[in-house]
Amino acid sequence: MTDAKLIDGKAAADALRGRIAADVAALKQSHGVTPGLAVVLVGEDPASLIYVRSKSKQMTSCGMASFEHRRPESISQADLLTLIDDLNRDDAIHGILVQLPLPAHIDEHFVLNAVAPEKDVDGFHVLNAGRLAAGIGAMAPCTPLGCMALLEEELGDLSGLDAVVVGRSNIVGKPMATLLLHANCTVTIAHSRTRDLRAVCRRADILVAAAGKPELIRGDWIKSGATVIDVGIHRIATESGKSRLVGDVAFAESRAVAGAITPVPGGVGPMTIAMLLGNTLTAARRIAGLLSDT
Ligand code: NDP
Numbered sequence: 001m002t003d004a005k006l007i008d009g010k011a012a013a014d015a016l017r018g019r020i021a022a023d024v025a026a027l028k029q030s031h032g033v034t035p036g037l038a039v040v041l042v043g044e045d046p047a048s049l050i051y052v053r054s055k056s057k058q059m060t061s062c063g064m065a066s067f068e069h070r071r072p073e074s075i076s077q078a079d080l081l082t083l084i085d086d087l088n089r090d091d092a093i094h095g096i097l098v099q100l101p102l103p104a105h106i107d108e109h110f111v112l113n114a115v116a117p118e119k120d121v122d123g124f125h126v127l128n129a130g131r132l133a134a135g136i137g138a139m140a141p142c143t144p145l146g147c148m149a150l151l152e153e154e155l156g157d158l159s160g161l162d163a164v165v166v167g168r169s170n171i172v173g174k175p176m177a178t179l180l181l182h183a184n185c186t187v188t189i190a191h192s193r194t195r196d197l198r199a200v201c202r203r204a205d206i207l208v209a210a211a212g213k214p215e216l217i218r219g220d221w222i223k224s225g226a227t228v229i230d231v232g233i234h235r236i237a238t239e240s241g242k243s244r245l246v247g248d249v250a251f252a253e254s255r256a257v258a259g260a261i262t263p264v265p266g267g268v269g270p271m272t273i274a275m276l277l278g279n280t281l282t283a284a285r286r287i288a289g290l291l292s293d294t
Pocket of ligand 1: 167170171190192194197210212213231232233234268270272
């Protein structure tokens, strides 16, 4: 058996950004609207800083406006809510992203639900989660949207396929399962209490790994020819004392069995940011009254 095809998330994200940039230019010309994203970063977490910089660079390279709001770790919840309220009212801002994690003294759910649902480009507001579940014009979370785009590009129509999602977080697992269901897959959601995870995974035509556990999914858990989307990303130490990035899927042994598989890095990660740009463009169009809500 030959190795699985690599699903190139970087190339897909580049192509998507090209389409978004063209749409942004058209929106500016036709309606004088420049989509704007505000990123709120609390504290000095180095990984968060890198993500925020990368998002900001990609926004501006697509012709959108990016506004960074950095606040100290010690900010009170009330002050953070005041900032979000200001951004909700700001007409130049179409998307608001609160970089996670937030410090322990701040109630994450409360803050995320203070973002105006129409500017909730992360899709974390409870109203958007409900709209997604009901299948009505939601702003869906970026990582599952990116996974869906890769799957549809790879497989076309997903109707009738058996999909297994490993992980049930509000950010990845649940919305991923919902999107697969809307695409007419037969969906199983697995989690830490699932019995015989290997047997469950082996049923999958589409396997989405979002457990946050390095190399949890082994090659012999994968059905021959399955399409494998690896959401996990972990930096692990190697024997030589260096480090390397791995996903939730043991890559080499899985590639020998799967039909197509995303690498880590270069798979889902780049698509997540591209989808954030896409959601910001969608928000700007909706706010300008150019898209209906459903
Ligand atoms: P969470 O920790 O919030 O959720 C993990 C889920 O996996 C939980 O539902 C948990 O089950 C389940 N799980 C944990 N261990 C096992 C196990 N041994 N067997 C089966 N299920 C298990 O993580 P996230 O959803 O936020 O993220 C998942 C991964 O995706 C992480 O590695 C994260 O870094 C990565 N990620 C990558 C992104 C990207 O752009 N590439 C974006 C977002 C996340 P239970 O509910 O029972 O505890």
